[in-house]
Amino acid sequence: MQITIKKEDYEAMLSHAKSVAPEEACGLIAGEDQPEGIREIKKVYMLENVDHTNEHFTIDPKDQLAAIKDMRSANLKPLGNWHSHPESPSRPSEEDKRLANDKNASYLILSLENAEDPVLNGFHVESIDGEKTVRKEELSIV
Amino acid sequence: MKITVAGEKKEVKEGLTVAELIAIEDVETPEYVTVSLNEEFVEQEGFSATTLKEGDEVEFLYFMGGGR
Numbered sequence: 531m532q533i534t535i536k537k538e539d540y541e542a543m544l545s546h547a548k549s550v551a552p553e554e555a556c557g558l559i560a561g562e563d564q565p566e567g568i569r570e571i572k573k574v575y576m577l578e579n580v581d582h583t584n585e586h587f588t589i590d591p592k593d594q595l596a597a598i599k600d601m602r603s604a605n606l607k608p609l610g611n612w613h614s615h616p617e618s619p620s621r622p623s624e625e626d627k628r629l630a631n632d633k634n635a636s637y638l639i640l641s642l643e644n645a646e647d648p649v650l651n652g653f654h655v656e657s658i659d660g661e662k663t664v665r666k667e668e669l670s671i672v
Numbered sequence: 673m674k675i676t677v678a679g680e681k682k683e684v685k686e687g688l689t690v691a692e693l694i695a696i697e698d699v700e701t702p703e704y705v706t707v708s709l710n711e712e713f714v715e716q717e718g719f720s721a722t723t724l725k726e727g728d729e730v731e732f733l734y735f736m737g738g739g740r
Contacts, residue, residue: 554739554740556736558736581737584740585739585740586737586738586739586740587736587737587738587739588735588736588737589736589737591706591708591713591733594733594736595708595711595713595731595733598731598733599711602679607679611736613738615740616740617740618740622738623738623739623740625738625739625740626738626739629704629735629736629737629738630738631700631701631704631705631734631735632700632734633700635734657700657701
């Protein structure tokens with residue numbers, strides 16, 4: 531899966547993540563799956579990390595539902611979520627993998643480990659034969 | 673009867689329960705899913721006892737969380 535995210539959405543995500551650091555930032559992504567296999571992110575939602583820690587994130591289902599209602603009204607599809615790793619690399623942790631249960635979702639992780647060089651990656655996580663399998667998705671900031 | 677599931681209109685049998693819908697929709701790891709029915713949350717223990725009606729709107733919300 532190839533994913534595109536608009537530069538302004540990436541910058542808004544980065545700005546939000548920096549503003550709440552050292553807590554993990556989180557949110558949802560919405561957009562469209564194009565016929566040619568490109569997943570186009572058209573809107574990024576910055577939501578509250580109700581854990582308010584630098585080690586975990588949880589999105590309140592009420593906030594999730596409100597965002598999904600907004601997506602439906604804008605004819606956008608829920609595409610997955612994003613969160614920041616303020617102090618660790620842009621790759622799914624064991625907890626991230628354990629809690630990634632939607633095989634249709636893209637999971638974006640924004641690392642602020644190197645403040646001068648933030649890294650955003652997208653991942654597909656799927657349970658195959660009882661094991662969580664992670665595949666990095668090609669992500670372009672356009 | 674017609675209901676809307678995750679934004680898509682679907683034809684389902686009369687008297688379908690939320691638990692049966694979860695099975696039909698092949699929802700993975702239902703223990704990590706919150707169900708909203710007409711914007712109200714349905715408790716896990718109420719899935720089998722909650723019967724859907726014509727025009728209902730259902731969303732499956734996967735638990736969204738993780739850690740570093």
